[in-house]
Amino acid sequence: MKRDTQHASNHEMVFAALRSSNKPMTAYNLLGRLRPRGITAPTTVYRALERLIEAGRIHRLESLNAFVVCxxxxxxxxxxxxxxxxxxxxxxxxxxxxxxxxxxxxxxxxxxxxxxxxxxxxxxxxxxxxxxxxx
Ligand SMILES: [Zn+2]
Ligand SMILES: [Zn+2]
Incomplete structure (x- = not known):
């Protein structure tokens, strides 16, 4: 675990990517967007999304299986x-x-x-x- 600070900012990167989109994004969309920035594992994206939902910063739209910034x-x-x-x-x-x-x-x-x-x-x-x- 040498990259703690990097790890801590994963959810902020996911949040920023979501916020920059005017449409809901799926986890797959997000992964595509963040891959060039070093997030390559779907679990990283899912974990970040979960954390952001818990914090009330994003919502999940069930019908689209996509996420939006609150x-x-x-x-x-x-x-x-x-x-x-x-x-x-x-x-x-x-x-x-x-x-x-x-x-x-x-x-x-x-x-x-x-x-x-x-x-x-x-x-x-x-x-x-x-x-x-x-x-
Ligand atoms: Zn329309
Ligand atoms: Zn809201």
Whole structure:
């Protein structure tokens, strides 16, 4: 373990790569991006992603099996995203009332909620507009 400082910054490199992308990235995308920078093992990427999720700095989008940087440092268990099926653009939505409403719903039904990522699939404003113009 001679390269402790290098090791410590792996997750920062993964975070920076994710942040530089305007679209969700898969672990495979990230590995491709970071290989020239010395990260060659998939497990390194997965470990970094896990750590970043635990720290609440990124979210995992289950349907895409991809990851995005959290755009809002202060929210608890529930994250919401709109995902454009045409351009792949993804936006994190923060609507505290709705989010705490969902948490309350879980609590009322006795469900112990760890975390939730709500995904809305459809067309972003730009893509919806482009589709209208063509017709
Ligand atoms: Zn978030
Ligand atoms: Zn779009």
């Amino acid at each position: 755009g809002h440092p202060h929210h608890d268990t529930i994250a919401m995203f709109s995902i454009c099926s045409r351009c792949g653009g993804t936006e994190e939505i923060v609507e505290p009332k709705l989010q705490s409403g969902i948490a309350a719903l879980a609590e009322r039904s006795g469900f112990k909620l760890n975390h939730a990522v709500l995904e809305m699939h459809g067309r972003c404003k730009a893509c919806a507009g482009a589709a209208r113009q063509r017709n």
